[in-house]
Amino acid sequence: MKTFKKATLALMAVAALCSAQQVLAKTVNVTMTAMEVDIQTNGALVGGADTMAAWTFDGTVPGKPVRVNEGDVVDFTLINPASNKNSHAMDFHAAQVNVLDEFAPIKPGESKHFKFEAKVPGVFMYHCGASPMVQHIARGMYGIIIVEPKDTKNYPKADREYVLIQQQYFPDVENYGAMLNDANAWKGSLINGKVLHYDPVHDPKGDHDVLEAKPGERVRIYFVNANINLPVALHPIASIWDRVYINGNPKNQLVGIQTYNVAVAEAVTVDLVTPKDKEVAGIAIVDHSMNAALRGAISVLVSKKDASPTKGKGEMIILK
């Protein structure tokens, strides 16, 4: 009996050691270049122009998703080429550092390097913090960092994953005073940089992609509210959030939620499960604040048997 107990204890110890070592911390190198370029926005749909004189990380709005595991060290370099006209900076919400040091702006022609350990799991915004910050965010300098949790026992595996980042669209990006003082200065909502980016219903003439999944799949959305001033009432039309992970941390979990209110600069992970018994189902992920939804914040998810095998997987968690 004693020998049996000892053997059991030894096995338990080995199992605990194995699970602790499942995800080994590593250093992840991330380099971004501040690029001041024009990007397509579909802004003409809401009374603006189709291109915006954007400021970006690496030429896209939003910047590329950064994905690491809890405990990893992010080794980050920001390059501000001499051809730019403005100072830029990086503020990772997943970092606990010194705002006056790591997050300080650099001038054109300079670069900045810093490291931080991603200690807290979840989803976090990143953005440029150079002054005036309102303008650097409104012109497109933001993105998401996903810090995968070590503890996954109450975190079911998703079949598909998508990143959606919402931002208020200001046709006049030079007038940052109006962004702060004029509640009517914003004219639309950008989802991953475009008005109605994934909605072919409200603008059938445009070139709009859709999110896809198969019936019965768990679809995980990593959502960031990159608005300047407004919260987002995140709702899936014709579905219910099966789970809401506040700040993307499985330890902060809600179930069966119709609408989740996302504060400015908050990020959240939400799951829905597409109907198993329907061959085709459309679900619209919206900001249920009507002035935002009807001006761009609608993303269509189509559930169907012959869904794309690549959408919502790997690099395709963010659809261009």
Ligand SMILES: [Cu+2]
């Ligand atoms: Cu900037």
